[in-house]
Amino acid sequence: MDSTVSAYSEKLREMSMLSLLCSCLYSQPHPNIFGQFEDMEVKSLDKRASGQAFEVILKSPTDLSPERPQTLALPPQKKEPSLGELQKRLEAAEERRKSQEKQVLKQLADKREREKEVLTKAQEVNNNYSKMTEEKLHHKMELIQENRMARLNALKQRLREKELHAAEVRKNKELHTELSG
Template sequence: MASTLSAYSDKIREMSVLSLICSCLATQPHPNTLVQYEDMEVKTLNKRTSGQAFEVILKSPTDLSPERPQSLALPPQKKEPSLGELQRRLQAAEERRKSQEKQFLKQLAERREHEKEVLHKAQEVHNNYSKMAEEKLNYKMELNKENRTARLNAMKQRLREKEVHAAEVRRNKELQSELSG
């Protein structure tokens, strides 16, 4: 009731003095009334360039006619629920809780299963990568070993060739010294 009274007083402060006087004097609905509710009526004002204008007239609780039901009356008191009704509600709440718990556990299990799958896949990717990296490393090491062996063999061959050449040069010098000698 206090909130309705404060709403009325706020509305009265917002209304212009002329419309307040007119609404107090004219108790019958105006011919341009659009809608009439229990304690207020909405009517159109002259059209303006900015659009349609409406006026809302609030009626005080004393203006309500006796044939209309009073909306401001207190609502009927709720009767206390019976013990059976309380037990039924409690049982329904318990069933909802159990259902929600079961659904939550199901989602949790699905999430764990998904996490296991993701971890397994990540483990596979890691193992494949490690295996590939190891194979590459072994290949490079083998290639380096082959290259080193090939270079070593090439150096040995050049050394042999130089030794053969040096032996030839020495023999030629000896022959030359014998001939000139």
């Protein structure tokens, strides 16, 4: 019993899922010819250990077997187009060319317009940035100038105070020399 189960499970591993389903659904063996198509024939060969084998037989187009009807038909003869038809085709092609040319020119004009808008916007941004930078620089220069002036005024104030102090010291010295003198 074990050997039968192991042989069966080994066989299941070798079979494809499709073959397994087909063998479960159709218990009767397949006929030798598996399928016949217009230009090929598929025959089933004996089952092998690795699965099923098929033989595909391609039929040549010149096969004149009685089973197959002769379907070699000549292509329909094309009639020569008239001068009027050729003229209409030529005019239609010219209209298509002109239409495509107009469309391409319109796309180019639209692209140029968008490029101009982008360039104008970039120039505005650049001008605004330049103005803002110039204003900041001007403001910083004013602050530096004010700072310098404030320091200069502070130095002048200290100098005046020192001069006043020196004058007071001289005055006191003169008074002291007069009193002691």
